[in-house]
Amino acid sequence: MTSGIWFRNDLRLQDNPAVAAAYANNAVGKVIPALYIAAPKQWQQHDWAAIKVDFLWRHLEQFQADAAAHQIALEVVVIDDWQQAGKACLEFCQRHGLTELYFNHEYPVHEQRRDRAVAVWLADHHIQCHGFHGELLVPPVIKTQTGNYYQKFTPFNRAWRAHLATAGVAAAMQLPQHDVSDQLQPLPECPAARRDSSAWPVGEQAAQQRLQRYVDEQVMNYADERDFPALDTTSRLSPYWELGLLGPQAAARHLQSLSPEFPHGLERGADVWLTELAWREFYQHLMRHIPRLSYGKAFLQHTDAFPWNTDTQQFARWCEGRTGYPIVDAGMRQLAAEGWMHNRVRMIVANFLVKDLQIDWRWGERFFMQQLIDGSFPANNGGWQWSASTGTDAVPYFRVFNPTTQSAKVDPDGSYIRTWIKELKDCPTKHIHAPAAWLKASGRDDYPQPMVDHSSARERFLAAFKQL
Structure with a gap:
C-alpha cells in the first residue's frame, strides 16, 4: 500500500488526520507525495478575495518547505474548476503509484460533489479515497433526540460540548524529520489576481504562535472586550482557520490547559471564545445537512419571497462607506483597507444593508466574500x-x-470611527455618532448626510417582513 495526501483548506501538518493516516500507512522514512489543487475559475465562482488568494499562495510557498522537512513532497497543480479534479487526482496518484489517497472533508455542496466524483473516478482505477473530519472538533454526526440535525445553536452548543467532553482532545502528533527539499517541484505562478496580504504572517509556526499568544495574554478578556472594535483585542485568527493553517484541535488543547474539566470550567472569557468556535462548527454542520444553503437560498424558505430593494446606487454607497452613518462607514472602509472587519461591526453593517436599505442579503454576502481575507462560505x-x-x-x-x-x-x-473616517477626525465626541448637525454648522460637506432615516426605514422593513 502506497499512500498520498490531498490538501485542501487544511494546509497544516499538526492536527491533520489525513497527514496522520499517511504517516501510519507508509514505510518509515519514505517520502509521502502530497497534492494541492488550485482552481482559479472555481475561486472566481466562489468569490474568493484577491487578498485571500495572496495569503494562500504565500503560505503554500512556506508550507511546501515545512512539509519537505517532514518527508512530505507537496505538488501544486493548477486546473480551471472542480470538474477537472478527478483527472488531476488520478494523474497524481498514477505518477506516484498510489493506492490510497487521504483528505479532510469540506462541507459546501460543490466540494461534497467534487469529493464523491473523485472517489468514484479513482475507485475505477483501484485507488481508495479516505476522508476525515479534520476541520472540526466535533464531526457532523450529533443529532437531536428525534434523530435530526440541530437547527438551533443553543441545543447544538450543549450537544457539541457534551460530545467534546466524551471524545476528548487528541494530543499533538510528533512529526518525523526527513528533509526532501532536493525533490521538490517549484510552485507554479499564482493563477489569479493577488492583493498584498503581508500584514498577516504565513506558515504553521507563525499561526501557532499567534494562537498561543492570544490564549496566554488576551482570551481572559474576550467576553468584556470583544464588542469594542477600537480595542482590536479579538484574536484575528479567522484567516488561519479558513485556510487550515490552524486546526480547531490546537485551540481546544490551549483551552484545555486552562481547565481540567474542559470543555467546562473555563473562565468567562475563554468560555465565550469557545462558544465562538462552536458557532463556526454549527455553520459547517448546517452546510453538510442543508444543500440549499450552497445555492443562495434562505434557511427559512418563506423569506425568499421578501421584496428586496435592488437599487445599485444605494448598494454602492454602502460598499464604499458613504452611508452617512459613521459606524457603518468606518466598518466598510476598514474592509476596503485591510480585507478584514471587526466581527461586531460586521453585524452592524449587515443589519443596516438588509433592514435599513432592504437590499438583498445575498448582495452583501457576496461583497464580503470578494473582500475578506478570512472569507468562509459557511460562516x-x-x-x-x-x-x-x-x-x-x-x-x-x-x-x-x-x-x-x-x-x-x-x-x-x-476612536474607531476617527481611525477610518478622516473627515470626522476633528468631530467632537458628542456629535461623532450622528455628525449631520455638526457638519452643517461647520459648513462642511465632505462627509455625506444619512442616506435614509432609520426610524422610517425600520417601519418599512417591519411592515414588509410581516407580510411573509
Whole structure:
C-alpha cells in the first residue's frame, strides 16, 4: 500500500488526520507525495478575495518547505474548476503509484460533489479515497433526540460540548524529520489576481504562535472586550482557520490547559471564545445537512419571497462607506483597507444593508466574500442570514439595529470611527455618532448626510417582513 495526501483548506501538518493516516500507512522514512489543487475559475465562482488568494499562495510557498522537512513532497497543480479534479487526482496518484489517497472533508455542496466524483473516478482505477473530519472538533454526526440535525445553536452548543467532553482532545502528533527539499517541484505562478496580504504572517509556526499568544495574554478578556472594535483585542485568527493553517484541535488543547474539566470550567472569557468556535462548527454542520444553503437560498424558505430593494446606487454607497452613518462607514472602509472587519461591526453593517436599505442579503454576502481575507462560505452565509432574519437561529425580524445607538455602544469615544473616517477626525465626541448637525454648522460637506432615516426605514422593513 502506497499512500498520498490531498490538501485542501487544511494546509497544516499538526492536527491533520489525513497527514496522520499517511504517516501510519507508509514505510518509515519514505517520502509521502502530497497534492494541492488550485482552481482559479472555481475561486472566481466562489468569490474568493484577491487578498485571500495572496495569503494562500504565500503560505503554500512556506508550507511546501515545512512539509519537505517532514518527508512530505507537496505538488501544486493548477486546473480551471472542480470538474477537472478527478483527472488531476488520478494523474497524481498514477505518477506516484498510489493506492490510497487521504483528505479532510469540506462541507459546501460543490466540494461534497467534487469529493464523491473523485472517489468514484479513482475507485475505477483501484485507488481508495479516505476522508476525515479534520476541520472540526466535533464531526457532523450529533443529532437531536428525534434523530435530526440541530437547527438551533443553543441545543447544538450543549450537544457539541457534551460530545467534546466524551471524545476528548487528541494530543499533538510528533512529526518525523526527513528533509526532501532536493525533490521538490517549484510552485507554479499564482493563477489569479493577488492583493498584498503581508500584514498577516504565513506558515504553521507563525499561526501557532499567534494562537498561543492570544490564549496566554488576551482570551481572559474576550467576553468584556470583544464588542469594542477600537480595542482590536479579538484574536484575528479567522484567516488561519479558513485556510487550515490552524486546526480547531490546537485551540481546544490551549483551552484545555486552562481547565481540567474542559470543555467546562473555563473562565468567562475563554468560555465565550469557545462558544465562538462552536458557532463556526454549527455553520459547517448546517452546510453538510442543508444543500440549499450552497445555492443562495434562505434557511427559512418563506423569506425568499421578501421584496428586496435592488437599487445599485444605494448598494454602492454602502460598499464604499458613504452611508452617512459613521459606524457603518468606518466598518466598510476598514474592509476596503485591510480585507478584514471587526466581527461586531460586521453585524452592524449587515443589519443596516438588509433592514435599513432592504437590499438583498445575498448582495452583501457576496461583497464580503470578494473582500475578506478570512472569507468562509459557511460562516459568512450563516452570519448574513442571521442578520437578515432568514437563517437558522436568526435574530428576530423585529430586532432592527439602530446604527446610531449601536455606534455609541461599541465605540463610545469615537476612536474607531476617527481611525477610518478622516473627515470626522476633528468631530467632537458628542456629535461623532450622528455628525449631520455638526457638519452643517461647520459648513462642511465632505462627509455625506444619512442616506435614509432609520426610524422610517425600520417601519418599512417591519411592515414588509410581516407580510411573509
